[in-house]
Amino acid sequence: MVESLAQKVCTPCLGGVLPLTKEAAETYLSQTPGWELDDEGHWLRRNFKFIDFREAQAFIDNVGHLAEEQGHHPDICFGWGYATISLQTHKIRGLHENDFIMADKVSRLAGL
Ligand SMILES: C[C@H](O)[C@H](O)[C@H]1CNC2=NC(N)=NC(=O)C2=N1
Numbered sequence: 101m102v103e104s105l106a107q108k109v110c111t112p113c114l115g116g117v118l119p120l121t122k123e124a125a126e127t128y129l130s131q132t133p134g135w136e137l138d139d140e141g142h143w144l145r146r147n148f149k150f151i152d153f154r155e156a157q158a159f160i161d162n163v164g165h166l167a168e169e170q171g172h173h174p175d176i177c178f179g180w181g182y183a184t185i186s187l188q189t190h191k192i193r194g195l196h197e198n199d200f201i202m203a204d205k206v207s208r209l210a211g212l
Pocket residue numbers: 113171172173174187188189190191192
């Protein structure tokens with residue numbers, strides 16, 4: 101049985117690895133429905149909608165705990181009724197499988 105991305109854990113990114121090419125990143129997208137790449141393929145992003153500010157805040161608080169557990173941290177923007185989660189492996193200034201693992205785990209946190 102093929103392991104889902106969410107079943108994997110982020111590996112410490114020690115730098116010195118090349119970021120995924122845009123084409124390689126696009127092959128991962130099929131496993132993370134709802135997420136999008138930026139034009140250069142350096143960022144993975146998804147918007148989540150909530151009923152109000154508190155719901156959005158509760159969600160990003162959970163994302164924060166997940167990030168600490170995984171040792172891999174998203175950029176988060178949130179406000180009344182929404183949260184935007186952006187993922188990049190900063191150490192390599194691009195995307196790594198870790199970003200897609202986090203994306204799948206974050207989607208599941210939102211119940212998606
Ligand atoms: C020392 C620490 O583990 C590293 O700096 C981690 C922390 N979280 C991280 N998160 C992300 N998104 N990219 C990184 O390169 C990264 N590096």
